[in-house]
Amino acid sequence: MKNRSSENTIKIIKTITEMKEVIKKYKKMNLSIALVPTMGYLHKGHLSLIEKAKENNDVVVVSIFVNPTQFGENEDYGVYPRNLERDSCLSEEAGADYVFKPSVEEIYPKGYNTYVKVEKITDKLCGASRPGHFRGVTTIVNKLFNIIEPNRAYFGLKDAQQVLVIMKMVEDLNLSTEIIPCPIIREKDGLAMSSRNVNLTKNERQIALVLSKSLFEAKDKVKAGERDLDKIVSNIKANIHNEPEITIDYVEAVNMLNLERIKLLEGKVLIAIAVKIAKVRLIDNIILEGN
Amino acid sequence: MKNRSSENTIKIIKTITEMKEVIKKYKKMNLSIALVPTMGYLHKGHLSLIEKAKENNDVVVVSIFVNPTQFGENEDYGVYPRNLERDSCLSEEAGADYVFKPSVEEIYPKGYNTYVKVEKITDKLCGASRPGHFRGVTTIVNKLFNIIEPNRAYFGLKDAQQVLVIMKMVEDLNLSTEIIPCPIIREKDGLAMSSRNVNLTKNERQIALVLSKSLFEAKDKVKAGERDLDKIVSNIKANIHNEPEITIDYVEAVNMLNLERIKLLEGKVLIAIAVKIAKVRLIDNIILEGN
Numbered sequence: 115m116k117n118r119s120s121e122n123t124i125k126i127i128k129t130i131t132e133m134k135e136v137i138k139k140y141k142k143m144n145l146s147i148a149l150v151p152t153m154g155y156l157h158k159g160h161l162s163l164i165e166k167a168k169e170n171n172d173v174v175v176v177s178i179f180v181n182p183t184q185f186g187e188n189e190d191y192g193v194y195p196r197n198l199e200r201d202s203c204l205s206e207e208a209g210a211d212y213v214f215k216p217s218v219e220e221i222y223p224k225g226y227n228t229y230v231k232v233e234k235i236t237d238k239l240c241g242a243s244r245p246g247h248f249r250g251v252t253t254i255v256n257k258l259f260n261i262i263e264p265n266r267a268y269f270g271l272k273d274a275q276q277v278l279v280i281m282k283m284v285e286d287l288n289l290s291t292e293i294i295p296c297p298i299i300r301e302k303d304g305l306a307m308s309s310r311n312v313n314l315t316k317n318e319r320q321i322a323l324v325l326s327k328s329l330f331e332a333k334d335k336v337k338a339g340e341r342d343l344d345k346i347v348s349n350i351k352a353n354i355h356n357e358p359e360i361t362i363d364y365v366e367a368v369n370m371l372n373l374e375r376i377k378l379l380e381g382k383v384l385i386a387i388a389v390k391i392a393k394v395r396l397i398d399n400i401i402l403e404g405n
Numbered sequence: 406m407k408n409r410s411s412e413n414t415i416k417i418i419k420t421i422t423e424m425k426e427v428i429k430k431y432k433k434m435n436l437s438i439a440l441v442p443t444m445g446y447l448h449k450g451h452l453s454l455i456e457k458a459k460e461n462n463d464v465v466v467v468s469i470f471v472n473p474t475q476f477g478e479n480e481d482y483g484v485y486p487r488n489l490e491r492d493s494c495l496s497e498e499a500g501a502d503y504v505f506k507p508s509v510e511e512i513y514p515k516g517y518n519t520y521v522k523v524e525k526i527t528d529k530l531c532g533a534s535r536p537g538h539f540r541g542v543t544t545i546v547n548k549l550f551n552i553i554e555p556n557r558a559y560f561g562l563k564d565a566q567q568v569l570v571i572m573k574m575v576e577d578l579n580l581s582t583e584i585i586p587c588p589i590i591r592e593k594d595g596l597a598m599s600s601r602n603v604n605l606t607k608n609e610r611q612i613a614l615v616l617s618k619s620l621f622e623a624k625d626k627v628k629a630g631e632r633d634l635d636k637i638v639s640n641i642k643a644n645i646h647n648e649p650e651i652t653i654d655y656v657e658a659v660n661m662l663n664l665e666r667i668k669l670l671e672g673k674v675l676i677a678i679a680v681k682i683a684k685v686r687l688i689d690n691i692i693l694e695g696n
Contacts, residue, residue: 130579142435227524228543228577234518252519253578260579286519287544288421288551372516 124206126198126213130221133175133214133261141263145172149264149291150210151255154178155195159299159307161208163268166296168209175262176205177214179221183229184250190393195312214262221257230256232282238373239275239386240397243363251276252283264291272298272306274384274399275373298399300326306398318391321357325387328353329400332385336402341379343367354389363388363395370401379404415497417489417504421512424466424505424552432554436463440555440582441501442546445469446486450590450598452499454559457587459500466553467496468505470512474520475541481684486603505553512548521547523573529664530566530677531688534654542567543574555582563589563597565675565690566664589690591617597689609682612648616678619644620691623676627693632670634658645680654679654686661692670695 127133140147148171150163160176167174178201185191202213229249235241236248259267269277277295284293299307304326305319314322328350335346350365368375370382379402386399418424431438439462441454451467458465469492476482493504520540526532527539550558560568568586575584590598595617596610605613619641626637641656659666661673670693677690 134579134581141432144433226577227526228521228574229524230519230521230578232519257577257579260581263581283519286517287521288425288548290425290551290554 124202124210124213126202126215128215128217130216130261133212133216136212137262140173146265147171147262148174149258149262149267150174150176151258151267151269152176152178152201153180153194153309154201154215155197155309155312156201156204157299157307157309157311159270159272161204162299163270163296164205164208164210166294167266167268171266173212174210175212175214175264176201176210177216177258177262179214179216179254179258181221181250181254182218183222183253184247186244186246189244190310190313190395193313195309214258221254229253230283230287232279232286235275235282235373236279238368239364239366240388241275243388248276248279252279255280256283256287256289259289259291266292266294268294268296270298271295271401272308272397272399274386274401278370278373304330306396308396310394310396313394314391318359318394321359322391322396324353324357324360325389325396325398329385329387329398333400333402336379336404341404343377343379343383343385346379346385350385350387354387359391361390363390415493415501415504417493417506419506419508421507421552424503424507427503428553431464437556438462438553439465440549440553440558441465441467442549442558442560443467443469443492444471444485444600445492445506446488446600446603447492447495448590448598448600448602450561450563452495453590454561454587455496455499455501457585458557458559462557464503465501466503466505466555467492467501468507468549468553470505470507470545470549472512472541472545473509474513474544475538477535477537480535481601481604481686484604486600505549512545520544521574521578523570523577526566526573526664527570529659530655530657531679532566534679539567539570543570546571547574547578547580550580550582557583557585559585559587561589562586562692563599563688563690565677565692569661569664595621597687599687601685601687604685605682609650609685612650613682613687615644615648615651616680616687616689620676620678620689624691624693627670627695632695634668634670634674634676637670637676641676641678645678650682652681654681 148167150167152160180194230252231249241248281293332346347365347367354360365387367383367385370384383402388397439458441458443451471485496504521543522540532539572584623637638656638658645651656678658674658676661675673694679688
């Protein structure tokens with residue numbers, strides 16, 4: 115709230131019914147509502163979203179939900195880091211008014227059977243190696259939008275494909291929420307902020323720097339005039355191959371609209387990387403522009 | 406509107422943008438909005454929905470959209486009857502404030518790729534013989550709900566499975582619209598009202614009476630104590646088989662919640678019929694209760 119008093123503390127809401135009632139109240143007052151959907155274990159990337167949300171909206175809701183339907187069977191749903199108390203403190207400091215933390219049982223009750231699916235662009239990049247992942251993402255985001263009816267929702271561009279998929283869902287389903295994509299926030303040494311970074315050992319974390327370094331190198335090459343995206347991609351792959359602990363899932367240069375691979379840099383292009391270091395899946399990307 | 410003046414005439418809205426703006430205005434005024442989603446060529450069944458909507462809401466929107474994604478390739482999308490002028494007059498007489506008639510090109514623009522799907526209960530009854538039909542229905546209804554944000558939406562129980570599928574979507578996706586199922590409206594001789602009835606010849610229309618007659622007979626048998634649903638279903642099938650012009654798609658007695666077949670009448674049961682007479686697909690049903 116714009117005029118919040120000094121004794122204000124963040125409110126944690128744990129049921130859909132209560133969340134809907136709070137929203138109803140603010141809607142009647144014609145206040146603008148922002149949603150920052152997260153899986154918790156907040157880092158500075160999330161906090162930058164909350165801060166931006168606070169600047170432009172009356173009420174800021176941070177949702178925290180480790181969404182089982184977007185994890186594959188052998189993925190890290192079980193070990194995904196969780197810490198509600200820490201997340202609530204950080205959300206409050208960043209300016210959030212509410213933390214919405216529903217239970218898995220209320221979000222997906224027995225007999226749950228409805229899914230929202232964006233086709234085509236979800237078959238590429240992360241979608242190719244994580245079948246069902248984006249169906250889980252669009253379903254939970256659609257549900258959160260229906261519960262919270264946000265005027266604006268804030269997403270980090272580290273998950274660039276996720277942002278594009280959600281924008282496509284919003285456009286196709288005529289949703290009224292405006293999607294605000296926000297820049298990747300990086301550690302001082304370049305590593306893209308991710309809740310999964312805490313699962314890296316010190317050594318693995320050092321190795322992971324090859325991702326951001328390769329992307330910055332690509333940027334420099336484009337600045338110097340390189341337009342051949344195959345060369346840029348090969349160069350990134352070669353850098354990563356130098357680190358035997360890393361397995362590449364993909365390195366691709368794609369069109370920002372349909373995620374189709376492109377060979378020649380013209381306009382905006384997304385260079386996206388996904389790898390595994392030990393059991394930790396990491397992604398990173400950069401958007402390059404050819405003049 | 407509750408206080409509409411005598412010179413009021415119904416407004417026809419043909420774009421999503423304009424519809425959203427009208428809705429925004431009423432939302433700011435905290436008025437309640439009702440949606441009656443139709444494929445047009447309105448009959449007394451639709452009009453009963455509009456009248457009921459008018460009784461309980463401030464603003465009534467009738468949408469008219471022959472939705473291509475819910476028709477199979479060899480179905481009757483092309484010959485589905487259409488008449489906007491007639492529909493607008495009838496909607497106005499019944500108490501509607503707006504007709505929303507978007508174009509196919511705006512609802513499904515080039516590159517459209519997002520679908521809402523309820524699983525399991527959509528595999529049964531009409532879903533079994535019309536693959537993709539209910540995915541088309543839930544997708545268009547979800548879009549209309551996002552555009553019109555209705556407090557209540559009115560559906561006829563002639564399409565009983567459709568009502569149950571939409572209720573499931575609303576529940577699973579946490580939508581805020583209340584679904585109001587309304588009773589089947591019948592011609593004096595018993596034929597369930599349907600826009601498709603105009604595609605029947607006089608003779609076919611006479612033959613079609615076997616559907617409602619068989620359902621009323623089933624009701625009488627239950628009143629007289631019959632609880633064996635296999636017997637009831639067999640009897641309906643035998644009646645229909647007496648009409649050589651009719652092909653049965655299904656006759657089933659199912660649980661109202663999961664649409665699973667049941668054999669013994671306890672609580673509420675849906676007896677549902679789908680047939681083809683010449684090229685016209687007709688459905689009818691009755692809900693029976695075994696005290």
